[in-house]
Amino acid sequence: MTSDKLHHRSVPQTTTILKTPNNISINNFNLKKTPTHAPANGTTTSEWTGHGWSMAGASFLRWTAADVVGLFKYHTVPCFFAVSLLFFMGVEYTLSMIPSSSPPFDIGFAATVYLHRVLVASPTLNTVLAGLNTVFVGMQTTYILGTWVIEGRPRATVATLFMFTCRGILGYSTQLPLPEEFLGSGADFPVGNVSFFLFYSGHVAGSMIASLDMRRMRRWELAFLFDTLNLLQVVRLLSTRGHYTIDLAVGVGAGILFDSLAGKYMNSAVVAKDVDGSYTNRALLSSPYQS
Template sequence: MSASAAEPVDSLRRRSRNGNHTNGVAVEDHRVGDTDTPMEITAKNNGYANGVGGGGWRSKASFMTWTTRDVVYVARHHWIPCMFAAGLLFFMGVEYTLQMIPARSEPFDLGFVATRSLNRVLASSPDLNTVLAALNTVFVLMQTTYIVWTWLVEGRARATIAALFMFTCRGILGYSTQLPLPQDFLGSGVDFPVGNVSFFLFFSGHVAGSMIASLDMKRMQRFKLAMVFDILNVLQSIRLLGTRGHYTIDLAVGVGAGILFDSLAGKYEELSRRHHLGEKTPPRNWL
C-alpha cells in the first residue's frame, strides 16, 4: 500500500479513536442515527436492534436505562399514545366501579341519550321520519353506485372487494349475536333495507360502506367528493341514533370496519399481483 493511500486510512482511524466517525455521528452521546429516539439508541446499544437481543439475558432491560430525557421526549413527540395510556388507566377505574345494567333493563347507550330530543321530534312527526329515511336510502344507493362504478367502469376492484369482505363479515357477526331492537325504534317503509324488514344491528353497514367509498375517493384525490360523503355519513349516523336504528357501538365499529376491510382489500390485491407475476399469462386489468 502506498503512503498516499495509507494516509487517509490512518486519518480515519485517528478520528474514530477520538470519538468521531466519518459520517459525522458522535460516539460520545450515542447518536446512532439522525432519526433515532433516545429509547431506540438505548436498544441498539444494548444489542436489541432489529428485534435481535445480542446479549440475551445478560443485556440490560430497556426500562432500566430510561432517563428523564426519555420521558420528556415521549411526552413531547408521542403525546397521542400518552393520551391513550391515560385513557387506559381511566377506564380501568371505570370498569371496576361501574354498576352493570340489570338483565331485564334496556341497554344503556350514550348516543341515545344525546339524541333523545331528535327521537321525540321524529316520533311526533312521521312524515319527517319518512323523508329522512328516504334521503338515507338515496345515500346508500350513492355509496353502492360509486363502489360498483370503480370496478365496472374504472377497472379498480379494491373498493368492491372491500365491500364484499365487509358485508360478509357483518352478516356472520350480526347473525352470531342478534341484538334486540330498542323499544323506541322508529322504522319506515322507505328506509334501507326497504320494506321495514329485519336487519342485523352489529355493525353498521351504512357507515362502513360510506367509509369504504370515502377512502377510495381520497386515494384517487377526489377530496371534495370524499368530504361530502364524510359529512353525509355523520348526518346519517345522527339519524340512525335518533331513530334507534343502530346502537352507538354499531356506528363506531362501522367506521373501523370500513378502514379495516379497505386495508385488507389492498393487501389482497397486492398478493394477487405477486401471484400473477409468476404466471406466463398476464392478468386482466380489473384485478
C-alpha cells in the same frame, strides 16, 4: 470476437455491504445494539435477535430523564391513551352495570332524545329522512361498483364484499335485540320493519370505503360530501334507534380495516409470474389498476 468468447463472457459481480451503527435512533429514542456473545456450548445468541431476555440489557435501565420528557413531548397521543386506560380502568371497576331487566344504556340515544321525540311526533318527516338515507345508500353502491365496472379499479368493491361477509358472520353470531323505541319506515334500507343485523353498521362502513377511495383518487370535494352525509346518517340512525352507538363506531373502523385488507389482497393478486417466466394480470377481470 469469436462465438466461444461470446458464450463465456461474464459480468463482474459487485456486493454492497450495509453497515449498521451501534446506536440507532428511532422516534427520538436511542437503541443500542447488544453485541453478540458466544455461550460455552458454542452456539451464538443475541438479545438483538430476540432469542431471549436479559435483565442486564433491559431497555428501561438505559432510560434517562430526557427520555421521559421526550416521551411526553414527542408521543403525546400514546401518553393520552395511557391516561385514558387508567381512567377507564377506574370507571370499569366502579360503574354499576345495567340490570338485565332494563333496556341497554346507549349514550347516543341519550344525546338524541329530542330528535327521537320529533320523529315520533312526525311520521312523515321520519319517512322523508329514511328515503333520503336510502338515496345515500344508492349513491354509495353506485360509486363503489362504478370504480370497478367503469374505472377498472376493484379495490373498493372487494373491500365491500369483505365487509358485508364479516358483518353477516358477526351479526348472526351475536344477535342483538332491536331497541324498544325503534322507528321503522317503509322507505328505509333495508325496506320496512324487517329483522336485520345490528352489529356493525353496513351503512357507515360502506360510506367509509367509498370516502377512502375518493381520497386516494384526490376527489376531495366528493369525499367531504360523503363524510358529511355519513355524519348526518349517523345522527338519523341514532334518532330512529336503528343502530346502537357501538354499531356505528365499529362501522367506521370496519370501513378502514376492510379497505386496507382489500388493498393488500389486490397488491398480492394483480400480477403473478407464470412458470415460463411471463407475467399475467390476475386482477378481477381485466383491470389495469391495482387499487
